[in-house]
Amino acid sequence: xxxxxxxxxxxxxxxxxxxxxxxxxxxxxxxxxxxxxxxxxxxxxxxxxxxxxxxxxxxxxxxxxxxxxxxxxxxxxxxxxxxxxxxxxxxxxxxxxxxxxxxxxxxxxxxxxxxxxxxxxxxxxxxxxxxxxxxxxxxxxxxxxxxxxxxxxxxxxxxxxxxxxxxxxxxxxxxxxxxxxxxxxxxxxxxxxxxxxxxxxxxxxxxxxxxxxxxxxxxxxxxxxxxxxxxxxxxxxxxxxxxxxxxxxxxxxxxxxxxxxxxxxxxxxxxxxxxxxxxxxxxxxxxx
Amino acid sequence: xxxxxxxxxxxxxxxxxxxxxxxxxxxxxxxxxxxxxxxxxxxxxxxxxxxxxxxxxxxxxxxxxxxxxxxxxxxxxxxxxxxxxxxxxxxxxxxxxxxxxxxxxxxxxxxxxxxxxxxxxxxxxxxxxxxxxxxxxxxxxxxxxxxxxxxxxxxxxxxxxxxxxxxxxxxxxxxxxxxxxxxxxxxxxxxxxxxxxxxxxxxxxxxxxxxxxxxxxxxxxxxxxxxxxxxxxxxxxxxxxxxxxxxxxxxxxxxx
Numbered sequence: 001x002x003x004x005x006x007x008x009x010x011x012x013x014x015x016x017x018x019x020x021x022x023x024x025x026x027x028x029x030x031x032x033x034x035x036x037x038x039x040x041x042x043x044x045x046x047x048x049x050x051x052x053x054x055x056x057x058x059x060x061x062x063x064x065x066x067x068x069x070x071x072x073x074x075x076x077x078x079x080x081x082x083x084x085x086x087x088x089x090x091x092x093x094x095x096x097x098x099x100x101x102x103x104x105x106x107x108x109x110x111x112x113x114x115x116x117x118x119x120x121x122x123x124x125x126x127x128x129x130x131x132x133x134x135x136x137x138x139x140x141x142x143x144x145x146x147x148x149x150x151x152x153x154x155x156x157x158x159x160x161x162x163x164x165x166x167x168x169x170x171x172x173x174x175x176x177x178x179x180x181x182x183x184x185x186x187x188x189x190x191x192x193x194x195x196x197x198x199x200x201x202x203x204x205x206x207x208x209x210x211x212x213x214x215x216x217x218x219x220x221x222x223x224x225x226x227x228x229x230x231x232x233x234x235x236x237x238x239x240x241x242x243x244x245x246x247x248x249x250x251x252x253x254x255x256x257x258x259x260x261x262x263x264x265x266x267x268x269x270x271x272x273x274x275x276x277x278x279x280x281x282x283x284x285x286x287x288x
Numbered sequence: 289x290x291x292x293x294x295x296x297x298x299x300x301x302x303x304x305x306x307x308x309x310x311x312x313x314x315x316x317x318x319x320x321x322x323x324x325x326x327x328x329x330x331x332x333x334x335x336x337x338x339x340x341x342x343x344x345x346x347x348x349x350x351x352x353x354x355x356x357x358x359x360x361x362x363x364x365x366x367x368x369x370x371x372x373x374x375x376x377x378x379x380x381x382x383x384x385x386x387x388x389x390x391x392x393x394x395x396x397x398x399x400x401x402x403x404x405x406x407x408x409x410x411x412x413x414x415x416x417x418x419x420x421x422x423x424x425x426x427x428x429x430x431x432x433x434x435x436x437x438x439x440x441x442x443x444x445x446x447x448x449x450x451x452x453x454x455x456x457x458x459x460x461x462x463x464x465x466x467x468x469x470x471x472x473x474x475x476x477x478x479x480x481x482x483x484x485x486x487x488x489x490x491x492x493x494x495x496x497x498x499x500x501x502x503x504x505x506x507x508x509x510x511x512x513x514x515x516x517x518x519x520x521x522x523x524x525x526x527x528x529x530x531x532x533x534x535x536x537x538x539x540x541x542x543x544x
Contacts, residue, residue, distance in 0.1 A: 191369035194339060195383040195434065196359050205382060209373045286373040286414055 079259040098240040106165025118177020161233040169222035176218020180211030296345035304495040316468040320481035323491030324536035353437040362436035421452035493536040
């Protein structure tokens, strides 16, 4: 380093102020290197569909050239053919409507009961003391394991299938709801009390909206659980439904149909996630 | 209406935070309470408004509040306590919705208090869109909407930067000149205390006791131009507090 960079010249001391222009003239100018880039998520809309198309295309090419044996994995065009068959025979709607009914009935009931009990646990110390440990004990039980029991209780028909989804969505919703109530800013509640708001008003206008973000992220989890349980429940004693279709395809070793069924489930999951995303945007617009 | 605290002592578990505090807030009087951090100022305020129960002693009201007062003891919080999911007008509306009144009357009250706090054009904004000073103005508008007899202000300007604080202090002075509210004003900022207080109550560190009460005769509206006298009073207050503040600073805290 040249000495004039360390020691300012005498005139600078005399002026009692750094002479920036003089210093700049003395040394060559260099830009400060930029090192702040990266680590920020930016939307790249084209990449996901592009990757998807490339993967499918590679798969199709692999199947046609014989790199992928048709026994281990059928070509995507064959799976699409199976899907087209479903549409032309009219079976698609039959399977889909049966599944959608079970899914919406089970999820709606489970969610309604879950939010209700979650609010009760969040608002009442007595209910919390009694039921929170019970919920914690029952939550980790795989509901699929209870399916035979549900068949005995609710019958082999729709009852046991809806009940499986109901119980599967109930527990995560309870936990998300009362965690949400616990996380409501205590100062807001105190503010409500200090203005003499009624208990009902505090619950309706402060606690429920404050817990809503947590409740809605609970919905995301419970919806995925509902789809997983839907397929499991439809594998026992169901004539129609996406799960029954997949099970049948597996039993017949019709892998093209199996893949078509799995693709349907994936689309169903994406649709539900999109719907919940829209709901969040609408109900939590204040967060922005 | 007067708000009277009669020999209040308060303890959390075994930690005594207030010891034998007696205080009267008279009509149209602003009483500032200053003291080192952790001296129980905020606890005192919560006791005064009935948000907590004192271990011993009592908080009393003498006389009856004005007939049109919807919430005689009304708080203004340091962190504003605005509902983020409601607009400015919605936040003011919140505290009126539990009182039976015609929708037109409610709208008129909201419009009036927003105009008085210079917020009329922000009625549809959400709290996240507002600066700290504007948020506290909303909280003040909300308090005015219920026509309080006594305002209980818990460090209302402490979360604001010093320029905004000056502006809001001027606004509070104008508001007091206009409405003549009475208030218990908690602060650790002595400049605020000498600008706004008729009386300044100096508290000791924990357990909080009243160390001294300083009266300021200068009318509140004239204080802006009499900085020299005010800074003398401020120095006197600081001399009263200095040792306490130093000792409080070196304390190990285990209670809120």
